[in-house]
Amino acid sequence: MPTRVRSVRDLTPHMREIELVGPDVPRLRLRPGAHLVARLPDGGARRVYSIWRHDPRSSLLVLRVALHDAGGPGCTWARTVAPDDRLTVEPPRTKITVDASATFPLFVGDETGAVPLLAMRAALHRATGGAADIHGVFEAAGPADEVPDVDGLPPLPWVHRGSTPAVASRVLLRAVQGLDLPPTGGAAYLAGESDTCRLLQRHLVEQRGWNRHAIRVQPQWAPNRPGFGAGRDD
Ligand SMILES: Cc1cc2nc3c(=O)[nH]c(=O)nc-3n(C[C@H](O)[C@H](O)[C@H](O)COP(=O)(O)OP(=O)(O)OC[C@H]3O[C@@H](n4cnc5c(N)ncnc54)[C@H](O)[C@@H]3O)c2cc1C
Missing domain, CATH: 2.40.30.10 (Translation factors)
Incomplete structure (x- = not known):
């Protein structure tokens, strides 16, 4: 197009x-x-x-x-x-999208993950007339790099990694480890660096007992993987 x-x-x-x-x-x-x-x-x-x-x-x-x-x-x-x-x-595609029936939607990602996740959370907010009890946490290098949200929505928290690597981020993992999560009824949306997504997914499944099918993961980049997700390397 x-x-x-x-x-x-x-x-x-x-x-x-x-x-x-x-x-x-x-x-x-x-x-x-x-x-x-x-x-x-x-x-x-x-x-x-x-x-x-x-x-x-x-x-x-x-x-x-x-x-x-x-x-x-x-x-x-x-x-x-x-x-x-x-x-x-090329014509758009979808890998993960929102499940409006979940009682505990949880959005977690880094700066690149925040682009689709904040758009999804805004859509969920609209679709439920603001009634959805939406949770989440995002990570940026510092406060200036927090991705601006859709105007008028209740802010979700950000954590900052400073100069520590964004790859396999322990900062974001610790933030999720610190959340009060229900054992059932959740739907998690994870996006961003590939190893970070894997760590977060493993935490939710192994430590929190979340059903693997309730976790939608969109890895978006990885070190030394140019053209990540584009179908072939350039
Ligand atoms: C489904 C999907 C949705 C995406 N949505 C977005 C989006 O909305 N906005 C966005 O900016 N990106 C998004 N990305 C990620 C984007 O496609 C990659 O970051 C892409 O590789 C960037 O291309 P580049 O030419 O800048 O770097 P590349 O040539 O692809 O990569 C060169 C090197 O840079 C490093 N690198 C690549 N991307 C990043 C990064 N984001 N942060 C830190 N280091 C990096 C890696 O080490 C890589 O080897 C998305 C990816 C996917 C799969």
């Missing part, structure tokens, strides 16, 4: 929000938490990004792209992209 960049802004020191418009966008039917593969203009590398917002009436798709220290074609594109640039994207 051809798209054109409508606007770009710095959301945090390490994340940019990019608005795309395109003729095919109004007819897309998206579930909260959906993602797409972007074919980057410079060299054609494929990179996966969650859809933060879809507004069919204005033909709009909004992405939020992390600027990470290792760098890569996605990072370079996000740093340099400008209004009126072109971007080809």
Whole structure:
């Protein structure tokens, strides 16, 4: 699908929000938490990004792209992209989405995971008329890197890893270990660095006795895995 960049802004020191418009966008039917593969203009590398917002009436798709220290074609594109640039994207797909019947929804992730998870939590909030008792915790390097939430929703807590690695994050694991969780009725949504997701999943299953099927996991990046999740390495 051809798209054109409508606007770009710095959301945090390490994340940019990019608005795309395109003729095919109004007819897309998206579930909260959906993602797409972007074919980057410079060299054609494929990179996966969650859809933060879809507004069919204005033909709009909004992405939020992390600027990470290792760098890569996605990072370079996000740093340099400008209004009126072109971007080809593939039709969106969904890996995890919300289960409105769970009594204890729990959203946990790092900065990249926060993009789909906060969009999903906003959709769940809307779908239940604000009645869902939503829980969660997110991790960022520091307060300035906390990903801004949808306006008007009760804030979810963030923890900060400082200079400790985001890979297999003990900071996020400790935060989840400290939560008061019910033994049943939960639905967990985990997204972000692959080993962190695995640690969190194992904790919920092995230490908290949560049913494996109640835990939806979306690994989004991993060290030394360029093009993670895009179907092939670039
Ligand atoms: C379903 C899905 C949804 C995603 N949604 C988003 C999203 O909404 N926003 C977003 O920013 N990313 C998202 N990602 C992650 C994104 O696709 C990857 O981070 C991608 O690899 C970044 O491309 P790049 O060219 O910048 O780095 P790459 O060339 O892919 O990677 C180079 C190196 O950088 C490191 N690296 C890659 N990504 C990160 C990172 N996020 N943080 C720290 N180090 C990293 C790794 O060591 C890697 O080997 C999603 C991934 C998936 C699978």
